[in-house]
Amino acid sequence: MTVPRQAVHVDSPTERRNPRTTDIDQLTTLEILRAINAEDRLVPDAVAAALPALSTAVDLAVESLRGGHRVHYVGAGTSGRLAMLDAAELPPTYNVPSDWFVVHHAGGATALRSAVENAEDDDEAGASDLAREAERGDFVLGLTASGRTPYVLGALRAAHRLGARTALMVNNPLSTRSIDVDVMITVDTGAEAIAGSTRMKAGTAQKQVLTAFSTAVMIKLGRTYSNLMVSVRANNAKLRGRTVRILREATGLGQQECSDALTKARGDLKVALVHLLSGVDTRRAAAALTDTNGHVRRALATLSAKAV
Incomplete structure (x- = not known):
């Protein structure tokens, strides 16, 4: 096992003692919670300062997915667990293929539940994991609080050699x-x-960054219309009820009209939505969505242009 030069002697602010909480063990329960909350309230501003860089990452990920490639998350410990949570929630929320977002966690599946000794220190394992599953054109996002986790840095170096964006x-x-x-x-x-x-x-x-990152990627890929989740497919009674509600929100039409449209669209919410908003039949609505990679607004604009 080799340790990369980036992993040595980096003084991370996260390891320092916080002067605002040195007496935290002498506080009442409520005071402890207030002290923790006061620190937590600093996080959104720190994330806001990083949004320009995050925006670039989103655009690179969108480019990869549009090109038929994948997004990889790489982390260890808390970072890896948060990455797994984010990736796991995308298929049911946005109806995306389960292999669009791939998570590489130091120590593998076992380490998601309990610590695996020295797993995060193995840069060669990180490199091996990425070399085995990533390819040119993919996008790889590493997460490490300290910026020095060998597993993550080894994975990023391997991804770079493969021609992935990182x-x-x-x-x-x-x-x-x-x-x-x-x-x-x-x-x-x-x-x-x-x-x-x-x-x-x-x-x-990291949770805020991951949630913002993946949500922005989904929006850019047309998995939403306005702020509605329109990529849900109605394959059971519960989801059918949800899709009808979404159609009503998006169109302002009544329950029966939206339900009938969903039936005509064979449960495809996007097709039903484009059908209702444009007035074309479901066949033309589906074709317009295919031509625009499933993007509702672009499909509507295409239909509108053809009608002129």
């Missing part, structure tokens, strides 16, 4: 100087309420 999200601004990635997303959350406990502010920041 990004790294860190909570340590001091770690960014020697890491070669296409996009560096630095979210400086500072010292934790409990020194070194990066499941706190650093983890909260």
